[in-house]
Amino acid sequence: MIRRPVDTGSPDRLYTVTGGRSHPVDTAVFDLVTLVVSECDPTPGMQSEHVRILTLCRHPAAVVEIAADLQLPITVVRILLEDLLAAGRITARRPRAAAAADLPESALLKEVLHGLRNL
Amino acid sequence: MDSAISEATSRAPERTPLADAADTGLKIVVVGGFGVGKTTLVRSVSEIRPLNTEEYMTQAGVGVDETSGVAHKTTTTVAFDFGRISLNETMVLYLFGAPGQERFWFLWDRLFSGTLGAVVLVDTRRMSDSWYAIDRLEHHRTPFVVAVNRFDDDAAYYSLDEIRQALSLPAHIPLLDCDARVRSDGKHVLITLVDHLYKLALAQETTS
Numbered sequence: 001m002i003r004r005p006v007d008t009g010s011p012d013r014l015y016t017v018t019g020g021r022s023h024p025v026d027t028a029v030f031d032l033v034t035l036v037v038s039e040c041d042p043t044p045g046m047q048s049e050h051v052r053i054l055t056l057c058r059h060p061a062a063v064v065e066i067a068a069d070l071q072l073p074i075t076v077v078r079i080l081l082e083d084l085l086a087a088g089r090i091t092a093r094r095p096r097a098a099a100a101a102d103l104p105e106s107a108l109l110k111e112v113l114h115g116l117r118n119l
Numbered sequence: 120m121d122s123a124i125s126e127a128t129s130r131a132p133e134r135t136p137l138a139d140a141a142d143t144g145l146k147i148v149v150v151g152g153f154g155v156g157k158t159t160l161v162r163s164v165s166e167i168r169p170l171n172t173e174e175y176m177t178q179a180g181v182g183v184d185e186t187s188g189v190a191h192k193t194t195t196t197v198a199f200d201f202g203r204i205s206l207n208e209t210m211v212l213y214l215f216g217a218p219g220q221e222r223f224w225f226l227w228d229r230l231f232s233g234t235l236g237a238v239v240l241v242d243t244r245r246m247s248d249s250w251y252a253i254d255r256l257e258h259h260r261t262p263f264v265v266a267v268n269r270f271d272d273d274a275a276y277y278s279l280d281e282i283r284q285a286l287s288l289p290a291h292i293p294l295l296d297c298d299a300r301v302r303s304d305g306k307h308v309l310i311t312l313v314d315h316l317y318k319l320a321l322a323q324e325t326t327s
Contacts, residue, residue: 031144031232031233032144032146032213032215032230032231033144033146033211033213034144035137035141035142035143035211058136059137059138059139060136060137060138060139060141061137062144062203062211062213064170064172064201064213065170065203067172068170068171068172068201069170073172073173073174073175073196074172074173074174074230075174075175093141093142093143093144095143095144095145095146095233096143103262103319103320104235104316105324106317106320106321106324109235109313109316109317109320110317111206111207112145112206112210112212112235112313113310113313113314113317114206114207115204115206115207115210115212116204116206116306116310116313117310119164119204
């Protein structure tokens with residue numbers, strides 16, 4: 001069984017990937033920069049997009065990196081990740097600075113500054 | 120039988136993976152008009168070759184015949200690119216280059232809520248492109264700095280004071296020059312932004 005990468009130009013094909021769902025997933029769990037880590041290896045017969053996510057996330061990878069590698073829109077990737085999370089196949093490390101329109105703590109920003117100055 | 124797995128493995132990205140202890144993703148957005156140098160700035164400081172991705176947005180169709188009773192929707196995509204900077208073993212900063220065009224702002228909350236702050240990248244030959252971005256960032260209450268990408272063929276070399284005036288930029292918002300191609304300049308822009316955020320956060324913490 002050889003599957004081709006999904007043609008992002010075809011919405012019908014994307015519906016197949018997500019099992020027909022297009023509802024917005026809770027974006028607080030899968031923020032663009034939520035780091036995803038695999039909790040198991042892919043198994044034969046698994047949906048190919050799930051296989052690719054589990055392979056990619058052997059080391060932490062952000063939601064947006066997964067979307068870029070799979071060449072799928074963010075919304076579609078969020079749905080795929082929600083399935084894997086519900087099945088316990090991945091864990092999600094959510095960003096600390098989550099609250100919108102609120103400044104992050106100065107302690108966090110100090111760490112960021114330190115990291116940038118050491119580049 | 121296992122072809123799906125081996126195929127996926129062979130397509131695994133070649134870039135360096137994050138440290139296994141990485142647990143905190145952070146966002147900074149670079150906003151600016153077409154051709155202003157967003158991708159160049161991202162590339163100059165990123166530890167990976169910039170990647171590209173896209174998000175859907177659904178809009179009610181324009182000029183739909185209302186008597187038809189059919190809800191027409193058009194789906195368009197907004198593309199953006201991004202790079203990555205590992206700050207330490209646990210913190211990873213993602214830097215997004217985002218188009219400043221009108222439709223992009225409809226996606227702001229879905230994509231960029233929780234963003235630390237933004238860099239407005241300005242091309243002085245097309246200063247009006249930046250007005251809208253500044254207005255939208257103020258609307259979303261996202262703190263920002265303004266960086267002027269100096270192009271070699273820019274005949275009218277406006278001073279920062281002139282640019283501040285042209286953009287009606289309040290005095291407390293940092294405004295600086297940069298060459299988006301140069302890594303140390305890109306780094307300086309980011310440090311200026313985070314330093315600005317740090318001072319804002321400190322001021323807020325002492326008053327509350």
